[in-house]
Amino acid sequence: xxxxWTTIIKPQTGLFEINFKELFRYRDLWQLFVKRDIVxxxxxxxxxxxxxxxxxxxxxxxxxVVFGGIAKIPTDGLPQPLFYLSGICIWNYFQTCxxxxxxxxxxxxxxxxxxxxxxxxxxxxxxxSSLYVFGIQLLLFAVVYIYYVxxxxxxxxxxxxxxxxxxxxxxxxxxxxxxxxxxxxxTKYRDLSLLFxxxxxxxxxxxxxxxxxSMMSANKQMIAALNPLSPVVEAFRYALLGTGTFNWWYLGYxxxxxxxxxxxxxxxxxxxxxxxxxxx
Amino acid sequence: xxxxxxQFENISKQYRLGLVSTKTLSHDLNRWWQTAILKREDPYLKxxxxxxxxxxxxxxxxxxxxxxxxxxNQGDVLGIIGKNxxxxxxxxxxxxxxxxxxTGIIRARGKIASLLEVGTGxxxxxxxxxxxxMNGAIMGMTKSEITRKLDEIVEFAGVARYIDTPTKRYSSGxxxxxGFAIAAHLDPEILVVDEVLAVGDAEFQKKAVGKMQEVSRGxxxxxxxxxxxxxxVRALCNKCILMDNGCxxxxxxxxxxxxxxxxxxxxxxxxxxWINPCNEFYSQYFTPAKMYVxxxxxxxxxxxxxxxxxFGVCIEGKVEAKHxxxxxxxxxxxxxxxxxxxxxxxxxxxxxxxxxxxxQNKIVMWMQPHYLNEGKYRVELITxxxxxEWLCKPETKSPSIxxxxxxxxxxxxxxQEHRPGIMAPINxxxxxxx
Numbered sequence: 001x002x003x004x005w006t007t008i009i010k011p012q013t014g015l016f017e018i019n020f021k022e023l024f025r026y027r028d029l030w031q032l033f034v035k036r037d038i039v040x041x042x043x044x045x046x047x048x049x050x051x052x053x054x055x056x057x058x059x060x061x062x063x064x065v066v067f068g069g070i071a072k073i074p075t076d077g078l079p080q081p082l083f084y085l086s087g088i089c090i091w092n093y094f095q096t097c098x099x100x101x102x103x104x105x106x107x108x109x110x111x112x113x114x115x116x117x118x119x120x121x122x123x124x125x126x127x128x129s130s131l132y133v134f135g136i137q138l139l140l141f142a143v144v145y146i147y148y149v150x151x152x153x154x155x156x157x158x159x160x161x162x163x164x165x166x167x168x169x170x171x172x173x174x175x176x177x178x179x180x181x182x183x184x185x186x187t188k189y190r191d192l193s194l195l196f197x198x199x200x201x202x203x204x205x206x207x208x209x210x211x212x213x214s215m216m217s218a219n220k221q222m223i224a225a226l227n228p229l230s231p232v233v234e235a236f237r238y239a240l241l242g243t244g245t246f247n248w249w250y251l252g253y254x255x256x257x258x259x260x261x262x263x264x265x266x267x268x269x270x271x272x273x274x275x276x277x278x279x280x
Numbered sequence: 281x282x283x284x285x286x287q288f289e290n291i292s293k294q295y296r297l298g299l300v301s302t303k304t305l306s307h308d309l310n311r312w313w314q315t316a317i318l319k320r321e322d323p324y325l326k327x328x329x330x331x332x333x334x335x336x337x338x339x340x341x342x343x344x345x346x347x348x349x350x351x352x353n354q355g356d357v358l359g360i361i362g363k364n365x366x367x368x369x370x371x372x373x374x375x376x377x378x379x380x381x382x383t384g385i386i387r388a389r390g391k392i393a394s395l396l397e398v399g400t401g402x403x404x405x406x407x408x409x410x411x412x413x414m415n416g417a418i419m420g421m422t423k424s425e426i427t428r429k430l431d432e433i434v435e436f437a438g439v440a441r442y443i444d445t446p447t448k449r450y451s452s453g454x455x456x457x458x459g460f461a462i463a464a465h466l467d468p469e470i471l472v473v474d475e476v477l478a479v480g481d482a483e484f485q486k487k488a489v490g491k492m493q494e495v496s497r498g499x500x501x502x503x504x505x506x507x508x509x510x511x512x513v514r515a516l517c518n519k520c521i522l523m524d525n526g527c528x529x530x531x532x533x534x535x536x537x538x539x540x541x542x543x544x545x546x547x548x549x550x551x552x553x554w555i556n557p558c559n560e561f562y563s564q565y566f567t568p569a570k571m572y573v574x575x576x577x578x579x580x581x582x583x584x585x586x587x588x589x590x591f592g593v594c595i596e597g598k599v600e601a602k603h604x605x606x607x608x609x610x611x612x613x614x615x616x617x618x619x620x621x622x623x624x625x626x627x628x629x630x631x632x633x634x635x636x637x638x639x640q641n642k643i644v645m646w647m648q649p650h651y652l653n654e655g656k657y658r659v660e661l662i663t664x665x666x667x668x669e670w671l672c673k674p675e676t677k678s679p680s681i682x683x684x685x686x687x688x689x690x691x692x693x694x695x696q697e698h699r700p701g702i703m704a705p706i707n708x709x710x711x712x713x714x
Contacts, residue, residue, distance in 0.1 A: 005287075009377060009386040029417035036414060040405045043446075114397045115418050116377035189305070277379045278295065 018270045023118045033125035038132050052136040056092065060084045067210045076212040076243040078155075082148055085141050086237050087209035093134040093168075094175050094229060095200060100126045101179025102196055105187050105276050112277060119273040120266070123180050127172045134168070145240070160239035160246065167239075170232050170258050177261030184265075184272040208233050213245050225250040228257040283354040284389075285470060285502040286375070291348040291384035293370055293526075296341055344370045345526045346558060348384070357496040357503040359517030359534060361510070361541050367526040368506045372396060372474050375504065390469025390502075393419055397474075399459030404448035408439055408458060411447050415462050429465045436491075437461035457484055464491045470502045471495065485512075492516055510538050527558040552583040554679045561679065563671045564600040566608065566636065566663050571595045573659075573683045576646060586688035587652070587704060592644040593659050593681075599636050605666035606636060610645055611674040614702050615656040622662065622674070649688075653704035656684050 042048040063084040067073045075083035101123040105112070108122055149155065186193040204210075207229045213221055224230050231250035238246040296307075345367045352358050360368045374381050376394030401418040402411045412433055416426040434440050437458040439450070447455055473492070489512060496503045496516070507513050513520065513534065520537035522530040530537055554571040561568055575582045576590035585591050593610050609624030623645060625634050634643065660680035663671040672678040689695055690706055 004389075005387040006390055007386075007388040007392055009374065009381065009388075011380050011383060025422075026417070026420070028421075028423045031423075032414050032417045036403055036406060036410075039410075040403055043405045111401050111418065113378055114376075114400045115394065117418055117420065188308075274377075275380045277373075 018120075018266055019118065023120060026117055026121050029117060030121045030125045030128070033121065034129040034132075037125065037129035049136060052133050053140050056085060056088050056137050056140060059088050063088075063210055073211045074215055076214055076237075076241075078241055078243060079148055079153065081144055082141075082155075082241065083212075083237075084210065085144055086240065087207075087233060089134065089137045089141055090171060090233055090236055091204055091207065091209050092137060093130060094171050095204070096130045096133065097127050097172060097175035098179045098182075098200055099197070100130065101176055102182035102186070102193065104180065104183040105272070106183075106193075109277075120180075120269060123176055123183070123269075127176050131168070131172070155241050157240050158238075158242060160235065163235060163239055167232050167236050170254060171229070173258040173262050174228055174232075174254075177258065177263075177265040180265040180269040181261070184268045184276075187272060187276040203227075203229070206230075208244075212237075212243070214243070221245065225253070228254040228261075230254075284351045285354040285356070286352040286386065286388045286504075288348050288350050289385050289387070291345055291371070291374065291381045291386060292343060293345040293367075293374060293379075294341055294382040295344050343526050345374075345381070348528060350521065350528060350531060352502055352504065354389070354502055355496065355500045356519050357492075357505060357517045359513040359520040359537075360504065360506045360523060361508075361513060361520060361538065362523035362529075366523040368523055369396075369474060370526075371523070372472050372504065372506055375472055388470060391420065392470045392472060393463070393466045393468035394472040395460075395463045395474065396472075397459075398456055398463060402447055402455065402459065405446055407446055408434075408443040408450070411458070412462055415459065416466075419463065419466055420468075421466065425467075433458075433461045433465050436464065436487075453484070460484075460488055464488070464495070468501070470504070472504045474506045475508070489515055510542070514538060525558050525560070529555070529557045552681055552683060553581065554681050556679070561663075561672050563663075565603045565606050565665060566597050566599055566641075566671055568595055568597040568661055568663070568672065568679050569640075570597075571661060571679050571681055573681065574644065583683060585683055585685045587654065587685050587690075588649050588688035590646060590649050591683075592646045594642060594644045595661055595679075596640065596642045598640055599638055602636065602638065603665050605668060607662070607664045607666050608636070608643055609662045611660045611662055612652075613658040613660065615658075617658075618702070620652075620657075620702055624662065626666065650690070650704065650706045652685055653701050654685050654687070654689065654698050655702075656682060658682050 042051060045051065047054075060081055064080045068075065068080045068084075100107075104119070104123045104126070112119065145155070182192060182196050186196075206224075206227050208224070213224055213230065213234050216224060225247070231247065231254045234244045235246055235251055237244040348367075348371065360371065362368050370379075372394065373379050373396070375386060375388075375392065376396060377392075378394075378396070399411075399415060401415050403414065406414060409430070412430060413423065413426050417423070434443055437454070437460070439454055439458055442450060442454065447458070450458070471492075492503060492505075493516060495501050503516070505513065505516060517534045520532065520534045521528055522537050522541050530540060552573065554568075556567075556569050559567065572581045572594055573583065573585070574580060574592050574594050575585075576592055581594075582591065595608065595610075607624050607626050609622060609627075611622045612620045614620055625643070625645075636643070658680050659682075660674050660678050661672045662674050662678065664673070665671070670676075689697075689699070689704055
């Protein structure tokens with residue numbers, strides 16, 4: 001045969017045959033999904049994107065009352081709104097991504113059942129479009145930040161602010177990795193997805209969102225840093241507010257962790273995507 | 281130099297029926313243990329039944345497709361027809377890569393675009409224009425390709441006025457037109473279409489069929505088309521495949537296949553011939569191949585019978601091993617489903633039993649004239665090993681065919697019209713001395 005076959009459809013592919021070239025070819029689709037997610041979220045609402053402010057504001061007030069006021073958990077010497085808001089921004093982004101990507105297969109059953117495109121485009125665009133909400137909430141944080149700077153609080157971002165994109169990338173990578181693993185594992189057996197929502201809820205308390213890591217002893221800090229999200233949150237606070245614990249080792253561990261989760265996630269997802277329609 | 285566009289090789293697809301439960305988990309674990317650890321074959325691939333949805337089967341696994349082998353030449357417009365559940369859509373789904381085959385391989389040249397549904401991914405809140413981009417990208421077009429074709433698409437769909445209105449304000453017909461317009465401008469080398477022409481008004485359907493003809497004839501693309509609308513199939517396709525129970529029952533030029541389909545499969549309750557493309561009811565003692573009614577005088581297959589004629593029910597089949605207890609026979613039912621009789625080859629004295637031969641056999645049960653009344657009857661195959669095992673058990677969707685008896689009730693001028701009753705024998709009357 002002189003001509004080559006361009007498409008070959010067969011039952012099983014190797015574990016690591018992820019078609020990145022194809023994924024790249026569908027970059028326009030990824031872009032369009034991101035746009036769709038953003039545009040449709042506040043269509044036919046009056047406040048529009050303002051809604052993205054309301055959630056963190058109310059959450060911050062709640063935390064100030066419950067954890068700051070009643071439980072009297074210290075905030076590393078920072079004003080409570082600033083401390084909580086910094087944590088909430090990151091946590092909200094992480095939570096949105098992980099929950100949305102973990103139901104990729106189930107939510108998109110309709111489209112996936114009719115057309116083929118690299119399924120990974122879907123969770124990737126979810127993570128990207130959630131970045132937009134994260135950006136808006138970061139803006140809110142900036143406003144509060146500037147307010148405190150004007151009223152005379154001595155805070156200033158340091159050189160580590162350059163790490164910010166990396167930190168955001170790590171949050172995205174971690175949530176994407178965990179999300180697609182869960183999504184792949186729950187196509188057949190839904191037990192895990194019930195457990196997962198619960199786990200994510202508890203996860204927040206294992207992450208220094210409402211408390212600073214500095215209130216723990218060094219040993220306990222080591223244990224707390226096993227949660228790959230903790231060093232990221234601490235580094236974020238350290239870069240912007242100058243408080244908290246910053247440790248290259250912990251951060252490196254988080255980064256490695258993210259790479260592993262993401263890699264494993266891609267492999268599993270790639271395997272499941274081919275035949276999940278039969279079991280979902 | 282070959283110009284095969286798509287090549288199907290041993291494509292099979294197995295589905296598991298029933299609910300996902302702990303039993304599924306145990307099967308999965310067993311499968312993993314057998315294949316990954318012991319390096320054996322998948323134990324659940326061997327079992328499974330032909331997918332006949334109307335019969336309650338014994339196995340939890342069914343084959344939606346079984347050993348599909350065929351080639352499609354470049355530029356062919358191939359129609360795929362068959363009953364509901366024959367496996368047509370599953371085949372297209374595999375070709376569209378929505379799901380994977382259980383075994384086998386498909387090779388294709390060129391980009392495949394599939395239209396299993398029009399307007400996939402349309403978001404009601406987005407405008408027509410945005411949705412064109414969205415849907416086009418899902419189908420695999422790049423942004424610049426879509427931009428180039430935007431005007432053409434809008435014109436074809438006839439929605440120029442609404443192009444910047446959210447599609448939720450569209451009428452359902454407009455949405456469908458827009459969806460089809462995008463698909464029609466995809467420019468793939470291979471287009472896979474599933475029943476989408478069934479939507480839209482008559483004018484649009486005409487337009488759509490015209491566009492598909494243009495695509496295939498003018499531009500030499502390959503089209504695979506599934507439809508129940510035989511008129512569209514006739515208008516579009518130059519070749520056809522007839523599917524039945526997950527197998528290819530026949531393939532050839534459109535007219536032949538379509539008329540065959542109409543004769544045999546279109547109305548299941550009028551089937552006058554039963555054939556066995558998938559080797560169902562396999563048994564080494566007797567595997568039926570073909571069942572039909574023949575006329576006693578001409579020995580030719582027939583469907584319309586006269587009550588004057590003697591006719592027979594004929595079964596062809598293959599014997600690979602002989603068994604002394606082998607029974608073959610038929611059950612005859614009235615049109616209301618009532619059993620009239622069973623009749624077996626072993627009903628007579630043992631020395632008169634017919635003796636099946638190794639290899640192909642053709643067995644006939646002769647029916648007397650003036651026996652059954654006018655009407656429609658169903659005759660079902662019975663085969664068994666006497667007192668031991670059913671091969672084809674009656675009332676369990678065993679092979680069956682229908683035949684009609686019309687006219688020829690008697691030679692009497694008093695009895696020319698239809699009479700009530702299942703039987704219509706002409707009995708002898710005599711006056712006896714008192």
